């Protein structure tokens with residue numbers, strides 16, 4: 001009995017979230033914004049990868065904004081704002097994921113003109129379970145996994161990896177130190193999401209960042225050739 005009710009409530013919440021996410025997606029598309037939802041465990045390197053990506057996009061004249069989600073603090077927003085990008089922090093005060101409604105509210109609160117933004121990065125709360133259920137109106141969901149987390153994590157958290165469109169293996173400068181088997185990690189990612197596009201990066205050593213940036217630019221070009 002309790003189980004059924006919980007399921008009903010959950011479906012109700014999700015369908016409301018999905019409706020808002022769909023409206024957001026339509027808005028993003030009409031304004032030419034490529035929206036990306038970055039998901040991973042805490043500490044996988046979302047903020048540091050974003051710092052490197054933002055630096056490159058801004059250097060080449062692209063217009064970029066970031067919504068940074070965290071339970072508490074605006075540390076990430078402060079780090080990311082140093083790149084010169086538009087940045088706004090969402091503090092969830094305990095919630096383990098972001099919801100479409102909060103994305104909508106915070107875009108309004110930030111008073112951003114979406115027609116002046118080409119790339120909107122959403123850094124989700126560090127968590128390998130909850131964010132997978134919440135569509136934020138993104139075009140691409142990017143899952144990060146660092147080489148220090150263990151090759152088996154895609155198999156242990158298949159829903160998140162399966163719901164992602166692109167994977168980024170981060171901290172590859174540490175492969176030897178932690179004896180990570182990169183090929184096994186990639187096989188495990190593709191076991192839960194066949195044909196997943198996989199990038200390998202080190203934000204610390206500035207390795208593999210440009211191919212990922214080129215991919216984002218190309219994805220936007222393919223969707224918004226009119227802009």
Ligand SMILES: Nc1nc2c(ncn2[C@@H]2O[C@H](COP(=O)(O)OP(=O)(O)O)[C@@H](O)[C@H]2O)c(=O)[nH]1
Nearest residue numbers: 042043044045046047048170171173202203204
């Ligand atoms: N060695 C190494 N450390 C990294 C790299 N990227 C991030 N880190 C470190 O990992 C920790 C967490 O990074 P952060 O970007 O805050 O992760 P987030 O919680 O996913 O946003 C920090 O101490 C970073 O300095 C990397 O490419 N190589």
Ligand SMILES: [Mg+2]
Nearest residue numbers: 046047076123
């Ligand atoms: Mg972060």
